[in-house]
Amino acid sequence: MSKAIQKILVANRGEIALRVIRAVRDLGLKSVAVYSEADQESLHVRCADESLCIGPPASSQSYLNSQAILDAAKKTSADAIHPGYGYLAEDAKFASACQDAGIVFIGPRPETLLLAGDKIQAKRVVSQAGVPVVPSSQDNVKSIEEALDISLKIGFPVVIKAAAGGGGRGIRICSDEKALREEFLIARAESKAAFGDDALYIEKYLVHPRHIEFQVLADRFGKIVHLGERECSIQRRYQKLIEEAPSPIMTPKRRKIMGEAALEAARAVGYFNAGTVEFLVDEGGNFYFMEINARIQVEHPITEMITGVDLVKEQIRLVNGGRLDEGFEDIQLNGWAMECRINAENPDFNFAPSPGVIREYRPPQGPGIRLDTHLYEGYELPIYYDSLIAKLITHDKTREGAIQVMKKALQEFRIAPIKTTIPLYLKIMDDPQFQRGDIHTGYIKKFVPDDDEEED
Amino acid sequence: MGERVEVRAPMSGVFYRKPAPDQPPYVEVGDRVKKKQVLALLETMKVFQKIKSHVDGKVVEIVAQNESPLKDGDVMFIIETDE
Numbered sequence: 001m002s003k004a005i006q007k008i009l010v011a012n013r014g015e016i017a018l019r020v021i022r023a024v025r026d027l028g029l030k031s032v033a034v035y036s037e038a039d040q041e042s043l044h045v046r047c048a049d050e051s052l053c054i055g056p057p058a059s060s061q062s063y064l065n066s067q068a069i070l071d072a073a074k075k076t077s078a079d080a081i082h083p084g085y086g087y088l089a090e091d092a093k094f095a096s097a098c099q100d101a102g103i104v105f106i107g108p109r110p111e112t113l114l115l116a117g118d119k120i121q122a123k124r125v126v127s128q129a130g131v132p133v134v135p136s137s138q139d140n141v142k143s144i145e146e147a148l149d150i151s152l153k154i155g156f157p158v159v160i161k162a163a164a165g166g167g168g169r170g171i172r173i174c175s176d177e178k179a180l181r182e183e184f185l186i187a188r189a190e191s192k193a194a195f196g197d198d199a200l201y202i203e204k205y206l207v208h209p210r211h212i213e214f215q216v217l218a219d220r221f222g223k224i225v226h227l228g229e230r231e232c233s234i235q236r237r238y239q240k241l242i243e244e245a246p247s248p249i250m251t252p253k254r255r256k257i258m259g260e261a262a263l264e265a266a267r268a269v270g271y272f273n274a275g276t277v278e279f280l281v282d283e284g285g286n287f288y289f290m291e292i293n294a295r296i297q298v299e300h301p302i303t304e305m306i307t308g309v310d311l312v313k314e315q316i317r318l319v320n321g322g323r324l325d326e327g328f329e330d331i332q333l334n335g336w337a338m339e340c341r342i343n344a345e346n347p348d349f350n351f352a353p354s355p356g357v358i359r360e361y362r363p364p365q366g367p368g369i370r371l372d373t374h375l376y377e378g379y380e381l382p383i384y385y386d387s388l389i390a391k392l393i394t395h396d397k398t399r400e401g402a403i404q405v406m407k408k409a410l411q412e413f414r415i416a417p418i419k420t421t422i423p424l425y426l427k428i429m430d431d432p433q434f435q436r437g438d439i440h441t442g443y444i445k446k447f448v449p450d451d452d453e454e455e456d
Numbered sequence: 457m458g459e460r461v462e463v464r465a466p467m468s469g470v471f472y473r474k475p476a477p478d479q480p481p482y483v484e485v486g487d488r489v490k491k492k493q494v495l496a497l498l499e500t501m502k503v504f505q506k507i508k509s510h511v512d513g514k515v516v517e518i519v520a521q522n523e524s525p526l527k528d529g530d531v532m533f534i535i536e537t538d539e
Binding site for chain 1: 467468469470499500501502503505525
């Protein structure tokens with residue numbers, strides 16, 4: 001390693017930019033904020049030691065403009081870039097460009113980003129390492145006969161997916177042969193229309209699976225550890241809404257087995273720095289590798305709450321050549337943490353976005369509460385960026401306790417006049433099924449019926 | 457003569473006349489439109505919504521500029537209704 005990092009440019013906005021800038025300052029290092037013309041009044045700009053405008057409001061011309069960000073790093077003599085999540089965080093080309101410019105990219109190596117970003121290839125590599133994956137066909141299933149053959153082999157229900165798809169698009173569930181025969185041709189036509197590519201593959205469809213992921217850390221010397229799991233089963237349209245750590249279904253034995261699989265997956269892609277290995281767990285407790293998220297994740301704070309490890313500081317320590325010593329081998333999990341992602345959306349009106357000026361802002365306080373947010377009274381939510389406005393995190397000795405603290409905190413939290421998802425979360429905290437930990441990735445339909453179809 | 461109907465932005469957002477940059481606009485001035493026909497897209501916080509005509513008629517004016525930010529209630533189109 002060359003000399004230690006002195007100044008870090010944070011290539012992001014909103015709550016995560018603030019979060020990273022605070023870690024940088026905690027470490028006694030200098031921080032640089034970058035911002036678009038729409039974010040001049042944003043809190044991350046005020047908290048950083050230096051700030052620089054990198055372009056117009058549209059993300060494509062600012063937060064996704066790698067050249068503008070590299071130029072900003074050079075101009076401010078930043079020796080490292082932290083990408084946060086989203087935007088350029090998993091962009092292998094950007095990570096390479098940083099390297100070429102002599103700037104440290106705080107994240108995995110470019111080769112790992114490339115591999116983790118290719119979901120099918122990543123699955124293949126991880127499966128070869130002996131980690132279970134959801135049974136599926138090869139990429140290109142050409143005929144109905146071939147599709148049927150595979151479906152009978154892996155067992156109905158199956159799901160037809162577009163190889164070029166993503167984010168839940170181009171997905172068709174088939175419960176039996178009749179449905180498969182009907183859906184296959186439609187799926188092919190749709191895929192062609194949506195992605196210009198009609199390659200399909202078939203996967204076993206898991207009924208009511210849970211989404212459980214493991215946080216991993218890897219140093220430059222090949223040591224990889226995990227920091228336990230997070231359960232993120234409460235989602236709407238593949239966007240997580242509520243996460244908790246640990247998972248209500250976890251036992252020490254299962255954690256040991258799944259944790260070992262997570263480490264195996266991370267090793268298989270040559271992982272470095274902080275990352276997440278995602279699994280689906282079916283009703284029988286079988287788990288299947290889904291993907292590796294090669295970045296710090298939105299829901300990272302719940303792991304921090306139960307482990308006492310600051311993951312962003314670790315990311316920086318690890319790029320500086322820090323080691324994962326024995327202390328990380330056997331991290332004790334302490335209590336229960338829960339996170340609600342508060343979005344500027346109207347849950348009573350199809351989750352329509354709700355931009356505007358925050359006229360009234362009163363954050364919850366008290367023991368066991370952490371709030372990661374960029375809101376303040378008088379702040380105008382830009383129309384250009386996503387609707388996440390706050391992450392409310394609670395921690396207590398038990399799950400029941402964490403739910404109680406969350407409920408009280410949600411009740412105390414006042415954000416007006418915009419609409420937020422707080423009322424929905426209050427209903428969930430009161431739901432006996434949720435309180436029992438009886439959740440799965442379709443759970444939210446209970447509160448948002450008829451939400452399957454794209455609105456026209 | 458029909459009635460002149462204003463189509464206003466239901467919330468603030470970025471106004472797009474085309475489904476994608478390399479495609480033609482949904483409508484031009486002079487086009488006849490049907491009720492529920494898509495006139496434009498409005499992007500608010502990464503969510504796109506279709507702006508549809510409430511009436512059968514003819515587009516007489518496109519007030520909003522392509523790719524410009526609009527405020528809640530800004531006029532986007534003026535449509536003259538059929539008899």
